[in-house]
Amino acid sequence: MGKRWTWVAWSMLAVFVVSVVPAAILAVANGTVQDPASLLVSTLGFCAFMVVGVLVVAHRPSNAIGWIFSAIALLAVTALLASEYAVYAYMTRPGSLPGAILAAWYGSWPWYSMLALALVFTPFLFPTGRLLSPRWRPAAWLAGASTVALTVLAALQDTLDLGRDKVIANPIGVAAVENPEESTVGAALYILLIVLAAVALGSLVIRFRRSRGEERQQLKWFTYAAALASLFLAVTDLLPPNGVVDLLYGFVVALVPVAAGVAVLRYRLYDIDRLVNRTLVYGALTALLGAVYAAAVLVLGQLSGEVGGNPPGWAVAGATLAVAALFQPARRRTQAVVDRRFNRRKHDAAETIQAFSTRLRDQIDLDTLAAELLAVVDQTMEPTRVSLWLRPSAPGPTAAARGEARPPAA
Numbered sequence: 001m002g003k004r005w006t007w008v009a010w011s012m013l014a015v016f017v018v019s020v021v022p023a024a025i026l027a028v029a030n031g032t033v034q035d036p037a038s039l040l041v042s043t044l045g046f047c048a049f050m051v052v053g054v055l056v057v058a059h060r061p062s063n064a065i066g067w068i069f070s071a072i073a074l075l076a077v078t079a080l081l082a083s084e085y086a087v088y089a090y091m092t093r094p095g096s097l098p099g100a101i102l103a104a105w106y107g108s109w110p111w112y113s114m115l116a117l118a119l120v121f122t123p124f125l126f127p128t129g130r131l132l133s134p135r136w137r138p139a140a141w142l143a144g145a146s147t148v149a150l151t152v153l154a155a156l157q158d159t160l161d162l163g164r165d166k167v168i169a170n171p172i173g174v175a176a177v178e179n180p181e182e183s184t185v186g187a188a189l190y191i192l193l194i195v196l197a198a199v200a201l202g203s204l205v206i207r208f209r210r211s212r213g214e215e216r217q218q219l220k221w222f223t224y225a226a227a228l229a230s231l232f233l234a235v236t237d238l239l240p241p242n243g244v245v246d247l248l249y250g251f252v253v254a255l256v257p258v259a260a261g262v263a264v265l266r267y268r269l270y271d272i273d274r275l276v277n278r279t280l281v282y283g284a285l286t287a288l289l290g291a292v293y294a295a296a297v298l299v300l301g302q303l304s305g306e307v308g309g310n311p312p313g314w315a316v317a318g319a320t321l322a323v324a325a326l327f328q329p330a331r332r333r334t335q336a337v338v339d340r341r342f343n344r345r346k347h348d349a350a351e352t353i354q355a356f357s358t359r360l361r362d363q364i365d366l367d368t369l370a371a372e373l374l375a376v377v378d379q380t381m382e383p384t385r386v387s388l389w390l391r392p393s394a395p396g397p398t399a400a401a402r403g404e405a406r407p408p409a410a
Contacts, residue, residue: 083107225259
């Protein structure tokens with residue numbers, strides 16, 4: 001059974017690779033993308049979905065998440081290949097390739113299923129591959145019916161738009177069926193899917209609040225990657241487009257399926273707490289030091305009379321030195337604030353150990369010290385059992401009695 005699913009997983013990966021390479025070549029030949037690097041960035045996320053889906057199918061074939069991720073990637077890349085094939089056959093080199101109309105038809109409808117799988121069914125089923133409870137089945141069935149309806153409308157629309165003002169007749173089109181993006185029925189189905197996506201996110205929130213142990217860590221991984229991708233998308237909208245920003249965005253988007261794969265396969269689950277902590281600390285630290293640097297350059301520039309122009313070199317150097325001097329103190333302070341606000345358990349444990357260290361310098365009674373040590377271990381580590389073993393004193397006439405505190409040496 002395991003070998004069969006492994007074979008299926010590798011077969012899907014082979015189809016993906018065989019599709020993505022000619023799709024990229026045709027996209028460059030058609031002029032759809034001017035820069036091959038931008039095409040690489042745009043397909044990076046789908047590659048991540050495919051690889052993660054294949055790994056999950058091979059190791060957890062009963063989990064629907066692997067199949068959903070694989071379907072997302074396969075639908076996207078095969079639809080892209082079909083669309084670029086049709087554009088090449090109809091517009092770049094007309095009449096050069098057979099089956100162009102079939103390719104144009106196939107390239108028109110898989111996108112709706114892909115979006116529904118990513119935005120509705122993934123939140124509904126993550127991380128177990130099952131709904132939170134049977135009560136959510138009507139919403140899932142409604143999402144499936146809406147997706148099928150949108151897909152059928154797209155497949156039966158009377159014309160196929162290839163872009164660049166090129167429209168061809170759909171060989172199986174129905175005259176009364178319009179493009180779902182332009183029809184009233186299609187708009188209603190879009191709105192319904194958006195509502196269902198919000199409902200799916202609500203079920204994910206409820207699942208997180210009810211989760212414990214490993215499932216909670218799995219949901220933390222997915223939430224972390226989704227929040228990071230959303231934040232980066234909001235930031236990139238404010239930045240001028242360039243290759244570096246696009247590349248970073250491609251990697252951030254790819255983090256979502258990667259994080260989901262780590263969660264489903266349960267690989268280093270508990271590293272997520274440290275990762276979230278470091279992200280909060282260094283994100284806040286970067287914003288703080290960036291603000292300090294900008295303020296320092298502005299103030300020093302005003303003092304030098306270079307307001308509105310390029311600041312002098314000494315002002316930039318001074319601001320850089322100030323930021324460097326503030327780095328370690330700011331990092332420690334930011335770490336403490338993050339631990340106190342987002343990692344209260346660790347903060348309380350650190351405070352308990354610090355208080356015990358202070359009392360340790362003044363405590364000389366061995367029994368009291370042993371009791372306090374056991375209490376500190378119980379509060380900070382929360383073990384199921386704890387015991388303390390004391391090495392007996394060395395034999396000799398001057399040795400203190402066992403269990404009594406020895407006076408300090410003069």
